[in-house]
Amino acid sequence: MTSALGIFGLALAVLFAGVLIGATGIGGVLLVPILAYLGDIPVHLAVTSCNFSYLFTGLVGAAFYARKGSISWGMGLWLGLGAMPGAYFGAYTLSILSTSAIEAIIAVLIVFSGIHAIVRGQNHKPARETLAPAVLAGIGVVVGIGSAVSGTGGPLVLVPILVWLELPVLVVIGLGQIVMVPIALLATAGNLVHGRIDFVLGGVLAAILMVGAYAGAEMSHRLPADLLKRAVAAILIGVGALILVRLGFAA
Numbered sequence: 001m002t003s004a005l006g007i008f009g010l011a012l013a014v015l016f017a018g019v020l021i022g023a024t025g026i027g028g029v030l031l032v033p034i035l036a037y038l039g040d041i042p043v044h045l046a047v048t049s050c051n052f053s054y055l056f057t058g059l060v061g062a063a064f065y066a067r068k069g070s071i072s073w074g075m076g077l078w079l080g081l082g083a084m085p086g087a088y089f090g091a092y093t094l095s096i097l098s099t100s101a102i103e104a105i106i107a108v109l110i111v112f113s114g115i116h117a118i119v120r121g122q123n124h125k126p127a128r129e130t131l132a133p134a135v136l137a138g139i140g141v142v143v144g145i146g147s148a149v150s151g152t153g154g155p156l157v158l159v160p161i162l163v164w165l166e167l168p169v170l171v172v173i174g175l176g177q178i179v180m181v182p183i184a185l186l187a188t189a190g191n192l193v194h195g196r197i198d199f200v201l202g203g204v205l206a207a208i209l210m211v212g213a214y215a216g217a218e219m220s221h222r223l224p225a226d227l228l229k230r231a232v233a234a235i236l237i238g239v240g241a242l243i244l245v246r247l248g249f250a251a
Contacts, residue, residue, distance in 0.1 A: 010039045011208060018212020019219065021057070027216070028054070028153040029110050031205070033239060036103075041201070043099045047151035048195055051091075051187040052202035054153040057209050058180025071174040078133045079175060080182040082140025083147075083154070087183040090148025091190025097149065100247060106150050107243035109157075114236030116160045128166055143179060148187035154179040 013034045020027025028050070035046035065071050094102070131139075139161055146157040155176030162172040191197050 010034070013038055014205060014208045015212040018057075018209040019216035020212075021209065022213035022216025022219070027212075029106070029113050029150070029156050029236065030239060031209075032106055032151045033110070033243060035201075043102050044094065044195060045198055045201075047094060047102065047149070048091075048188075048191040048197045049199075049202040049205060050151035050153070051148060051184055051191065052197055052199065053184075053205035053209060054180045055184035055188065056206035057213060058153070058177060058184055060210050061177035061213070062174075062181060065174040065177050070170050071178055072130065072171050075130055075136055075171075076175055076178045078136035079140040079143070079158070079179050082137035082142075083144035083179055084140075084182045084186040086141035086144025087148040087186035088144075088190040090145040091187045092194050093145065094149050094191070095194035102149065103243060104247055106152075107240045107247065109146075109150055109152060110236050110240030110243070112160075112240075113156055114233045114240065118230070118233045129168070129171075131165065131167070140179070144183050144186070147183050148190065154183045 014031065017027045017030045017034060020030065031050045032043065032046045035041040035050070036043050039046075041049075062071065097105075139158070143154055143157045143161070146152070147154045150156075155173075158179055159172055159176050162175065163169065188197065
């Protein structure tokens with residue numbers, strides 16, 4: 001995609017993903033398909049560049065939630081300690097996976113996130129305020145591996161786990177923001193050793209995503225929450241299903 005119109009369309013699609021990140025926290029899962037299918041960027045390179053861009057979006061999100069007093073730093077520390085080795089191992093795993101395997105993982109995560117967006121619409125009553133450090137570190141390892149392999153940042157894998165464990169939603173979202181930073185750092189380090197990164201692409205992505213996330217956060221306070229969640233869920237399930245169908249025809 002080299003035409004000005006094509007580049008503009010790609011930028012709008014990335015901006016849309018950023019808006020979804022700000023409004024719902026799950027838009028990052030669309031980034032790799034956008035880059036691969038609209039931008040003709042190799043899937044491995046798309047994943048590594050997305051992981052690098054989350055370093056900046058994570059810092060912005062963490063700063064926003066920290067100002068609101070919505071981050072549990074103790075839990076975030078243990079999650080980060082687990083997520084860092086997980087992210088590095090995920091970067092190594094990414095380097096040995098085939099393109100089809102990565103696309104299949106991303107497609108399943110997209111469909112899962114769409115279903116989760118619907119289920120999360122139900123009233124959630126937190127039953128606990130924290131988790132044991134060993135449990136948090138173990139969750140961090142899983143989140144780090146899954147996020148580094150798929151290029152989805154962290155919240156997509158982390159939020160459903162912590163909501164299922166009945167932590168307060170606001171705390172969960174704050175933890176999802178700060179966990180992106182160690183995952184992005186170690187995934188980027190691993191990708192430098194075992195793969196390659198387009199830092200220019202990652203920087204451009206970060207800039208567009210931050211603008212979109214800010215707009216999405218504003219939008220989330222203006223649109224009916226149920227309508228927004230249903231629309232996002234439908235988009236995610238549809239995109240994930242299309243990728244799986246495409247992989248089925250390519251097999």
